[in-house]
Amino acid sequence: MKLKLLFFLTTFFFIQANAQNYIFGKVISEDNAEIQDVAVLNIRTDEMVVTNRDGHFMISGRAGDELRFVKAGYERIGKKVSQENIESPINITLARATILIPEVEVKQGITGNIKIDARNLNRPKKVEKLIKDLDQYISQKSDPRILAAKPGEFVQPKGQGFYIGKIKNKWDDIDLISYLHTALSDEYFINLKIEKPQIDHFITYVLAGGFERKTILKYGFCSDADLYRFQRFVLTRISSYRAPQTQK
Numbered sequence: 041m042k043l044k045l046l047f048f049l050t051t052f053f054f055i056q057a058n059a060q061n062y063i064f065g066k067v068i069s070e071d072n073a074e075i076q077d078v079a080v081l082n083i084r085t086d087e088m089v090v091t092n093r094d095g096h097f098m099i100s101g102r103a104g105d106e107l108r109f110v111k112a113g114y115e116r117i118g119k120k121v122s123q124e125n126i127e128s129p130i131n132i133t134l135a136r137a138t139i140l141i142p143e144v145e146v147k148q149g150i151t152g153n154i155k156i157d158a159r160n161l162n163r164p165k166k167v168e169k170l171i172k173d174l175d176q177y178i179s180q181k182s183d184p185r186i187l188a189a190k191p192g193e194f195v196q197p198k199g200q201g202f203y204i205g206k207i208k209n210k211w212d213d214i215d216l217i218s219y220l221h222t223a224l225s226d227e228y229f230i231n232l233k234i235e236k237p238q239i240d241h242f243i244t245y246v247l248a249g250g251f252e253r254k255t256i257l258k259y260g261f262c263s264d265a266d267l268y269r270f271q272r273f274v275l276t277r278i279s280s281y282r283a284p285q286t287q288k
Contacts, residue, residue: 065130210260
C-alpha cells in the first residue's frame with residue numbers, strides 16, 4: 041500500500057512539474073497604443089503567435105523561457121519569463137526603431153570665376169603625384185622573401201585546422217518571415233486573398249508545412265531560387281489554409 045501511495049505521489053508531482061502553462065500578455069507602443077501583428081516567439085519551443093488588434097497574445101511556455109517580440113518599424117526586444125509572469129499577464133512596450141539618415145556630402149559648386157574654381161575643383165599637383173605613386177606601389181607584387189621567416193623565428197605549422205563547434209544560424213524564422221513579407225510585398229498575398237493582418241500568420245503556416253530552409257537560416261540569405269521555391273510551396277498550402285476549421 042505504501043509503495044502504491046509513493047508511486048501515485050511521484051507521478052502527481054512529475055505531472056505538475058512538467059505541466060504546460062500559457063503566458064498571456066499585451067504589447068503597446070511608447071504612447072500606450074495597442075500594437076497588432078507583433079510576432080511573439082518562444083525561443084525554447086520555436087512556437088510563434090501574433091498579437092490581435094488589441095495587442096493581446098497567448099503562447100504556451102513556462103518560467104525560464106525567453107520570449108522575443110518582433111514588429112517591423114520597432115526595436116526587437118526579449119523577455120525572460122518568471123513565475124510571476126505565469127500567474128499574471130505580461131505588459132510589453134515596443135519602442136520605434138531609429139532610422140539612420142545617410143550622410144550627404146556637400147561639394148563646392150562652380151562659381152564662374154576661373155581662379156576660384158581651379159583652386160576648389162582641381163587637386164594640387166603634389167597631391168596628384170602622391171596618389172599616382174601610391175597606386176603604382178600598391179599594384180606591384182611583393183617579393184616573397186620579405187614575408188619569409190627569419191632565422192630562429194617560429195613558423196606556424198600547416199595542418200587541417202581545428203573544429204570550433206556548431207556555427208549559429210545568422211537568421212531565425214522571424215527574420216525569414218520578415219524578408220519574405222517584404223520581398224513579395226503585401227500585394228502578392230492580397231491577390232491570394234490573404235488579408236494584410238494575416239500575412240505573417242500565413243507565412244508561418246506555410247513554413248510549418250515543411251518548407252526546407254536550413255541553408256537560408258544558416259547563411260542569412262534567401263536567393264531568387266529560394267523565393268520562387270517558396271511561391272510554389274505556397275500553392276500547395278493555400279487551399280488548406282483557407283479551409284474552414286472544424287472540430288472533430
